[in-house]
Amino acid sequence: MKITDLKIDGFGVWHDLTLRGLSPELTVFYGPNEAGKSTLMQFMRSILYGMSPTRRERYLPPVVGGRPGGWLKVDTENGPLTISRYADRGPTDVGKVTIITASGEEQGDRLLREALEHVDEPTYNNIFAVGLREVQELNSLSDTAAAQWMYRLTSGLDRISLYDVIHMLEGTRLRLLNSWEEKSELRSLVSQRETLQGELEELITKGRRWAQSAVKLRELAEEVDARQAEAKALTARARRLEVAISLKPLWIKRNKIDDQLERFTGLQHVEPNTLEVLDDFNKRIEEHERERDVLRGQRRQLRDEANRLNINDSLVRNSCRLNGLLEQTDWLQATERRAAELADEVKQLEARLASENERLAHEWTGAGSHPPRITSDIVEQLTPQIRAIESAAQLVDAAKHELEVHKTGESEFRTQIESATTNGEQMGLPTDLEATTDLVTKLRRRQQLEQRIKGTEGEAETLQIQARDLVEEQVIPIELFVLLGMFFVAGIALFVTWWLLPASILGKYGGWWAAGGIATSTIVALYKFTKETWATERFDHCHYQLESLAEKVESAETELADLDHELAHNGGSVALRLQHAERHLAELERLLPVESQRREVAQALGNAERRLQLAEEKYAAAKTSWKSRLRALGLPESITAETIASMASQCDRLAELEARIENRRDDMQRRQREHHIVTQRIVALAEETGLRLTSPTSTAHLAAGEPPVADTAKDPKKDRLKEKEKITQITRHASAPLEQLEHLRTQYHQHTQRVEQRKGIRERAKTLRLEARKHAQAAIGYRRRREALFQKCGVSDEPELRQLIAKLAEVEEHRNKRAATTREIIAAIGKHGTEADFASFLSEDQIGRLEHDWEALSAQSEELDRHLKDALQRRGAMVEQQRTAAADQSLALKQIELDVVEQQIRKAIDAWRERAAVSLFLERIREDYEQHRQPETLREASEYMRQLTDGKYTRIWTPLAHDILFVDNAEGQALSVQVLSRGTREQLFVSLRLALVAAYARRGIHLPMILDDVFVNYDAGRTRTACSVLRDFARQGHQLLVFTCHEHVWQMFKDINVDCRRIPNRYDEVLEHLEAPRPEPVPELLPEPLPEPVPELLPEPVMVTVEPxxxxxxxxxxxxxxxxxxxxxxxxxxxxxxxxxxxxxxxxxxxxxxxxxxxxxxxxxxxxxxxxxxxxxxxxxxxxxxxxxxxxxxxxxxx
Amino acid sequence: MTQPLRLVHASDLHLEMPVYGLAEVPDHLRDLLVEAPYHAAEQVFETALAEDADAVLLAGDVLNVDRAGPPAIVLLLDQLARLAERKIPVYWAGGGVDVPDSWPRSVTLPSNVHVFPIGRVESLDLARAGETIARIQGTSCPEGGTVDLRGFHRDAHGLFTVGVAHVANTNNLPGAKSDAPADSVLGDRVHYMALGGRHLQQTVDETPGIAHYCGTPQGRGPKETGPHGCTVVTVDETGRAKTKFVATDTIRWIEQTLEVTATTRQEQLHDRMVERIEKLQAQHAGVDLFVRWTIRGTGPLVNRLRPNSLADELLVDLRRRFGQRSPVAWSASITCDSPLSVPAEWYDQETCLGDFLRVVRDFELHETPFDLRPFLPPNVRDELLESVAHLESDEAHKELLCRASKLGIDLLTLPLEEGDIPATT
Known part of the structure; x- marks a missing residue:
């Protein structure tokens, strides 16, 4: 990938900046500090790799406005691409990438990744970006660190440095586990574990001692218990003595009371409440006799009141019958009402039946009042015909559906084929498979021809250059020609001299000189002739090859023209057309099975049509059979198979209606009979009780006793008329039995109340009689109990009894005094024992020595308390010691600590193993790298180093199994990196980076290399050399973008004719101030003569704008x-x-x-x-x- | 017997052993780990008092007197004394760590505690109000030996018979069949066999008698997950025994597994873990939880879930959110045992990363096990530390290979900031 153009819409300080036509080899950007070089570099990276958060923070939003982002135009293997990226979708947007291909297609970032060869940004930074920062970093390192840093470049570097990772792992491993002399985490953990184990053992021993000390504690406790028991006994004895002393006066008082009680011995015992009982008996006898007399008077008054009531006994006796009839009152009313309702319903149903008959007859036959009755038998006879019609109809439907499916399928296949054919036609491609195959073959052939022509032209170009060189070789250079001429002339001169003056100057050896001269001339002439001939032959051969190549090109172009003619090619992309044709061919091939499927479906469609026709014929035959069967059954032909079922169901409903009318009529008659029976029972009861009403209408009807309905009626019409009359009568006289019944109920209610009243009077009289009898018996009982009391107390009458009770009260008073004294004695003793325990102390012989004994015991108790206190103090100290030990959780805490340490040891071991395993894998990778890739990289870096140092250093190498680089100087001395000067180290660094880029290029990864002020520490000579090296490096196919803030560096690049550009200084005033004192124009702006035009060095036209x-x-x-x-x-x-x-x-x-x-x-x-x-x-x-x-x-x- | 017989069965109290298994223990968890076994033991005896048990059966490994220290011994004596006050007898069969002979003679057990002898099965009557309601048989485990269960037998008069013994591995018992149903030997002889020696609750046989391990009252290590406690055995009038588990633990180890996919993001995984912890806290209310996470699946997260990486980040956050308050939900560890998950095209990259993946694949296919000894530093002078380079089994090698591959990926895909130059360690 090579960057050709770029445009910044908005990025950092740049706004609307366009750079066009960047050199595919080397482009140098010059700009002073703060000019925006870094922004430009970061912009390129941002377009390629996105607006990272760091870049966003630093460069976005654009300082001077504009849409954040821009585009790059790059040349890739897939052709030129325009990569645009704008990050304006939010504060974290990394930028949406849009790729526009040469054909104008817009695509996603896939092409960008392919263009970047899947090199991520860290890898790009490590390999393709060389900056001042790295150079400064290199210079800030120690010698050893710098040497290691150099080595890491050669031992595997892409996204990360293999060397770095291996060393980091080594460091981590050593931190986890190191040799005996060094500290390490595992060693300290193991040591910690041993310490904890020792502490644990100590604590366990301490625990055992705790158990042993428990024995001593128990012995001490026993001693304390013994002394406490002894002290307790002494205290108890002293306390008893003390109590006995306090009991002494009470004891004497009680003895005196006992003497007085002895005088009343022999008195008859009487219950304490005898006097109260006697008074109570007297009072009760008087009360009961008075009550008895009052109750006798009340009984007489009640008997008179009962005789004044007058009660109908016959009505009361028939109360059950009356209640039975009264319970049927509601039923009677309901029966009357229901009979009337049924009569109305019968009438309505009859009207409806007539209406239905008339409607159906009109609907089915067109006239008449009775429709034909279609029974289930008729339907069963017609069932075969109905089924035949249904099955024929189903066949017709299935055939139609199948026909429809096949039509749809056939239509889909046809549409599919037509759309594929139409697509091809739209692109001008043949619709035939063979024609398309032929077209693809021709297009491929044309593409091969183009490539062949291109290759041949390249060869021809090379041969032309060679031919130009050979032309020059045909002519001997003037210096050589003069030299040869001199030799030739000298030889001839010697020969002529010898010929003309044989013995003049050359003496006796003149002949030899002449021969030598002739020989020299001959050799010179031969040399010139041979050289020219050889050059001519090579030129001819080259020319012949050129002609041959021209013929090939011509032949290929002819063939190409033929193909273009055949293909009707009038420009445009052949590759694109080939791509379309291949796609179309694939589409046609895919459609081959579709066509065969379409034919199959068309055949099936014909079969479906035939099946539909047969089904329709069958359906017509079934219809004919149906009509003939209807005629045979005497039914109208207008009846269809579909309606026959409905007609049968309607006939069934008519029959149901008739049955329902009959049912209602029977129900009405039954209810009328039941009503009549109950009416007769009411009349009989009224006559028996003498309470019959005398109303003439009710009497006439009730007395008739005839049934309300005649069951034997023959004629239905007459019956209906009679029924209507009866119903009218019933309705008119309906109230008669109910009125009689209501009269009986009212009378019965009155007499029932009188009977209840009489019954209550009798009950009250009975109760009064029983109470009077009870009062009389109670008075007698109390008299008998008073006599028994006199006998029990041993007296004959009431005054004698009252005298005995007075004596007994005096005895009781003395006894109470003695008990009080005894209670005082017991209270004084309290919890110290019983009276018996103190009897010995208060006996007559001991009662005088009590105080003396108490003083002796006090002295003995004090001595014992002293011993006990001492034992308790010792026990308390030991118990506290035990308690402290019992609360000590240090053993458990140490166990936890030990467990934690062991867990940490396990973790550390796992971590060490993980790192060792990763090191094992990485070492294997490094070995492979050092064997297969590093030598090549070092060889290449050596060449760059030689060029950069003008041959002062010739070789970079590394000894086997050592992580260090050596550099050989021109004298063959091997120098380690540590001893190199800073400038040489930088040269070495640049060499290695160039070699790395070259190594990546060999792997097919061509990306622009960015160098940012890497020559800042070079002297002028080194810089000039470096410029040349970079130019040569760029010519090998690497695109270099060099940024510098040093004008002299820029000038040096200009001197070697590379694409140099100046980045505008954004601080206009400052620039003017700096530029103004210059005495002369800037050298690079002066026209300089070019030694020779070098076409291949001519950079592409470049246009840079700062225009929107x-x-x-x-x-x-x-x-x-x-x-x-x-x-x-x-x-x-x-x-x-x-x-x-x-x-x-x-x-x-x-x-x-x-x-x-x-x-x-x-x-x-x-x-x-x-x-x-x-x-x-x-x-x-x-x-x-x-x-x-x-x-x-x-x-x-x-x- | 009008009132049902009620027994509390506990074993493996291990009062000498705190909760273990954490690689780092912050200060606020230390006391928790120390006190947890004590609290659990107290809960066992509290259960006996609350249930008004007729007896407590201790099936061994109550405490190792030598390693327990005074606090544990005092705690046990206090609790036994509480039972003695309520006249609840305790039947104690010694186990592997609490052999009767090792009990210090200076420390006297309360009179309600009956320690069974070693080498023979002792039979005792359990009485209530002067009436014998059950027969308790038991034997203690000899030091370093196994228990002979042949002395256990049912009462000839049909009295409910209970056996108490510490049997860690039933398959090694005399008379046991070789293929494990040796457990049934225990159930044949008595109505209820109270067993100790296994830390997880388990009923190994049910007919004709129940043989039951009640487990430890407090799960000690990460492998002892779920609730732990004691068993309350209730025997009704018909002699039918029912067991009821009573949780006594204050710390509970929980093993949680989550699945991730290629599209799962770190935040999503974090949210799922938070959600899961909240559910666990609701499910195990009032108990401190120690959670071990296992993440499985595929995708980039699988590679990053390793120590010093995403796993530690998640742990720090989860501990900060749930590990500081009470009850605590402490995330003990996050592991991911799923194999390395990287896109297939990475294997074809011409980069160090691609090379690394190819080498790892070669090792997986051809070179497991591998030798780490060359990476040992010279002059280690410690056998333990030298054994660091020795892996015991092929499984260990494979596991290490998986972890190492993830570490390697982590190192080789470190996100470098632009302009960063890797340090040269």
Whole structure:
């Protein structure tokens, strides 16, 4: 891929910048600092690889406006492409790529990837972009690091450096695991693990000691327990003594009460509440006798009240019958109502039946009131004919559907074939397969012929150059001719001298001299003749070959013309036509099976049509058979098979209607009979109870006793009339039985209430009698219980009993006093025991020594407390020690730490293994690289190094299995990179990078190489040499884009006739200030004589614009054509920030014609305040063809 | 027996062993890891009290006295004392780490604890209100040996019989068949065989008797996933035993697997992991979760899910979001065992990357296993460290090859910023 043109719509400081016709070999851009070189480089990368976030941040949005992005035109193997990319879809947009091919087709980024040979941006940066930054980096490294850095270039470098990765892995491995003397992660982890294991063992031992100390603790606890038990016993004894002392007065008091109680022994025991019981008995006897008398008077009053009621007993007895009839009241009403409804319904149904009969008869036969009845038997007899018609109709439908399917299929195939044929015809291609094959063959043949002609012309061109050289060889150079002539003349002169003056000057050897002279002349003459003859022969041979090639070309062109004639080729892309033809051929081949399928479908279509015809005939025969069968059954022929089923169902519905009328009539009669039976039962009950009503209508009807409907009626019409009359009567007299029934119900309700009233009076009288009897018996019972009480207490009457109770009260008072004293004693003892425990202390012989014994025990207790306190303190200390140990979680924490360390060891081991394995793989790759690719790269780099150093250094090499480069000098000394000077290292670096680019080119990857100020540290001589080397390198087919901010470097490139361009200085004033003092015009602007025209070095016409609308370049005119110069003037304005772009005004200026032969032109100029002819200002772009230079107009920029 | 017999079966308390398996333990998790086994053991005894159990069966590996330290011993004695207060007997069959002889003589167990002897099966009566309601048989495991189960037998009068033993590997038992159904030997002899020695709950036999491993109350390592606890055995009037699992763990290991595809983005994977953790927290409410992630599938994420790369990025974020609050959901690790996933055309590239892929493919096809010893630094002087270069099996080689290929891809496709010059280490 080679960049030919570019345009920046908006990127960084650039806006609307167009560069055209970049050299396919070497283009040098010069611009001072801040001129925008880096922006230009980054723009190219952005178009190729997208607007990365870093670039977006730095260069977007454009400082002076414009759509962010632009386009590049490149030459690729697929032809010229225009790659445009604009990033205006958002803040993170990397830019949408559009590729436009030479034919104007717009495609996606696939072609871009192919053009870049799938080289990604990091690889591009590492291989094809050489910058000042790398040079500075190289110079900032130590000698060893610089040597390693150089080596990495030769040991595998694309996106990354194999050497870097291998060394990084090695470093990581060593960080994980290193030798015994060095620190490493794994070693420190293992050490940490050992330390933790030791600490764990110590903690375990400590735990065992804890268990052992538990024994001591238990012994101590036992001692404490023993002493505590002893102290407790002493305390208890002392406490008892103390209590006994406090009990002493109470004990004496209780003994005195006991003496008084002994005087009342022998009294009869009486219950404490005897007196209350006696009073209660007396009171109750009096109350019961009074109640009995009151109840007897109330009973007499109730008996009189019952006799005043008057009750109908017959009605009360027949209450069950009456209730039964009353329950049927609703039924009677419903029966009457339902009978009337049924009569109405019968009437409606009869009318509907007549109407239906008339409608169907009219519909089916056209007249009459009764339609033909189509029964299921008739339908069954017609079933075979119906089925025959249905099956025939189905056959017809299936045949029609099949016919339709085949027609559609046939139509699709035909359309497919026609569309393919039409496509071909639209492109002027034959529709026949053989013709298309022939066309493809011819087109391919034509393409081969073109290639052959091109190849032959190339050979002819080479031979012509060779022939020109041979022409020159035919003529002996003048120096040689003079020399040979001198020898020839000298030889002849010697011979003539000897001939004329045999013994004059040459003496006796004159003959020999003459012979020598003759021989010399002869040899010289022979040499000249031989040389000329040989050159002539070679020239003739070359000429013959040229003629032969011309014949071949002619023959091929003739054949080409014939083919063009046959193909009717009138220009245009043959490849495109071939591509279309091949595609069309493939399409036709694909359609071959489609045609055969179409024929098959057409045949099937004919068969389907025949089947349809047969089915229709069959259907007609079935219809005929149907009509004859209808005639046979006496049915009208208008009946169809489809309607016969519907007619049969309608006849069925008529029969159903008749049955329904009959059903309703039977139901009505049954209800009338039931109503009559119930009416008779009501009359009988009224007469029996003497409550019959005397209304004349109801009586007449009810007394008749005849049934309401005559069941034996023969004539249906008469029956219906009678029924109507009866219904009318029933309706008229319907209320009679119901009124009688209501009267009976009212009477019965009144008598029922009276009976209930009498029953209540009887119940109350009975209750009063029972209560009076109870009160009498209770009074007698209480008298008997009072007598029993006297006997129980051993007395005869009530006064004697009251005297005994007074004595017993006095005894009880003494007993209470004793109990109180005892309670005080028990309370004083409290929890210290029982009375029995203190009885020994309070006995008569001991009660006087109590105080003395208490003092002795106190002294003994104090001694024991001292011993116990000491034991408790020792136990507390040990318990605290145990508790501390029990709360110590350090063992578990250490276990966790140990586990963590072991996990980390495992992770580190895994990490080391991963890195070792990757190193293993990468070492294998590096071995392969060093064996197969590095030697070639180094050999090539050696050549570049020799050229760059003018032969001072001749070879770059690396010893086997060593990661270091050596450089041999002209004396054959091998020098390591460390000892090279800074400048030589830079030369070595450039050599290696050039070799890398060449290596990529050998692999078919041709991408433009960018060099950004890589010669900044070179002296003038080295720079000049480097320029030549780069030019030669570019001539080998590599496109180089060199950027420099040093004018002398640019000048050197100009001196060797490469495409040099100047990037405009955007700071107009500064530029003027710097440029003004120059005493002379800038050398590159001066016309210089070209030694010889070198056509192949002539760069393509280049046109650079800073115009919104680029102007097409002129096609290499012999003279500079009329050129439009536009003045670009910027409005002066107050500049707040440097980045602000003033408005650009472009206006047409005068037209200038130059007679000089130039190969380029300047399309647009910056505003000039001085006439172009009088100034030698800087052009910011020019193409230096070596044939002449343009006067440089002044460029003025105002910001 | 009007009230059903109720037993609490626990084993493998391992009070000497904290939770392990984390490569890095932040300070706020340390106490959690230490206390988790203690809390779980307390929950076991709490369950016995709450369920009003008739007895507690400890089937071995309760604690290693030598390695447990005083806190564990004190905790156990306290809990046994609580049971003693409620007069709940404890039947303890020693296992591999708690051989009865190793119990310190200076530390006396409460009177309600019955430790079964080694070498013979002891039979004891379990009584309630003076009436024998079950027979408990048990034996302890000899140090470094196995338990002989031939002494277990059902009560001749039909009394419900319970066996307690620590049997880590039933297939090695005397009388066991060689093809694993040796488990059934246990169930033939007693009505309920309370087994210990396996950390995961498992019923190995159900007829005619139940042989059941209750598992450890607290999952210790990453492989002991899911809930852990003890088993409550209830025996009804008909002698039918039912087991009920009661979770006692406070830390729960969870294994989660996610699938990624070629189009899955990093943010999507992250969101799915967050969502999954939230679901897990809802599912295991009140329990601290330690989650191990396994990612499978294809696509570029598969290559980047490795240590010091995307896996660590995700771990950091998940730990920040869910690892600081209580209950914690700590993402322990993220692994991806899927093979390298790169476009097929990369193998054809004339670049270092293409070369690398081709070499890896050659190794996969022809040269596994490979030798890493040349990469060992000289003079290592440590057997362990020298063994770093030795891989035990072909599987290990293949696994390493997979991981190394991903690392290689990572290194060879480092995203270099424009203008960057790789450092020369």
């Amino acid at each position: 609308e680029p102007v097409a370049p002129a096609p290499e005119p012999p003279r500079l054509p009329t050129r439009k110069r536009r003045r670009v003037r910027r409005k002066p304005r107050v500049v707040k920030q440097v980045v602000e772009e003033p408005e650009l005004i472009i206006e047409e200026t005068e037209e200038v014609t130059y007679a000089d032969k130039v190969a380029s032109e300047i399309e647009y100029w910056w505003d000039s305040t001085v006439p172009a002819a009088e100034t030698n200002g800087h052009i910011w772009h020019e193409e230096d063809s070596g044939l002449g230079y343009l006067p440089e107009p002044e460029i003025r920029q105002r910001w």
